[in-house]
Amino acid sequence: MAFLRERSGAFSPEKIVALLLVLAPLGWLAARALSGGLAPADPFGVAGGALGGGGLGGGALGADPALAARPLVEAIRYIGEWSIRLLxxxxxxxxxxxxxNWPRLLAARxxxxxxxxxYVVLHVGFYVADIGxxxxxxxxxxxxxxxxIGFIALVGLLVLSATSWDGAVQRLGAARWNQIHxxxxxxxxxGLLHFFMQQKLDVTEPTLMTGLFLWLIYWRIAQRFQHGTGLVAMIVVAAAAGLSTALTEAGWYLAATGxxxxxxxxxxxxxxYSIRPAWWVFGTGIAIALASEVVLKLRPLPVRRAARPQVTSRASSSAA
Known part of the structure; x- marks a missing residue:
């Protein structure tokens, strides 16, 4: 099982946990499919009610008996939602x-x-099986x-998967590989747009997922300006993501239902009555900012020293 090991040959805890995270929803789906009766609600789900309705909790499959009357339809939805979560x-x-300050976490990516x-391939495979x-x-x-839209996303993910190995980086070159990825x-x-469009009226979870995606984008912008770990900048990122989430939800309902x-x-x-996705995104951002502040005080990032300019012998002689 070399794919679970570090270059030193030791097992990588990060890779093992990542694999378990990938397999856990499939195990839960299989358990529900084999239960043949009422099964507990999906412990990983975060779907909520329609506008103004239920909070976050309950899953893609909710408390439906087993996989409901059309198992493949429920499986298609469940797998599709997990593909977005894993992305x-x-x-x-x-x-x-x-x-x-967890550099080894990169091994799980x-x-x-x-x-x-x-999961996206499985999502499409179940859809094909359902249509027949x-x-x-x-x-x-x-x-x-x-x-x-979903098919275009699938093709794009297949391209990324085909180049997700060390040899691809060497063949394409680091610059081109980064551009592709x-x-x-x-x-x-x-994928999020596809999620919104197939949800029809209840877009609580697509809105939440979009808000988290926006937080990830805003953090990268802050990081580009060297503010990716500053507490004030992180609070601004959380507020911007929360506000953007609320505007996204309002804009979607306006476009879809008027x-x-x-x-x-x-x-x-x-x-x-409920806590809307915007507040969950904002709260998540604040929690991450505070947790990071504590962790980085206990385990600070290494200080990057600016490289000293090299002085050539010709320059040295001229200066002399």
């Missing part, structure tokens, strides 16, 4: 590595990314825009 976890590796791609007619599947992908951002955005966006935005202040 976000993969993108979270880079900020987590820096915010918590490939396993998580390939796991997300596998490959020609019909092709027509649906061409004619239904949300399926077209920057596609993960538009691919994730397409609901007054102010009504949606006001729902974010109805704490007695």
């Amino acid at each position: 976000l976890v993969t993108l979270a590796i880079t900020p987590a590595r820096r915010l918590f 490939r396993t998580l990314g390939l796991g997300a791609a596998f 007619d490959l020609g019909m599947v092709v027509r649906e992908i061409v004619l239904r825009i949300y399926l077209t 920057m596609l993960v951002y538009p691919i994730t955005a397409l 609901i007054d966006p102010w009504r949606v935005l006001n729902a974010n202040l109805a704490f007695s």
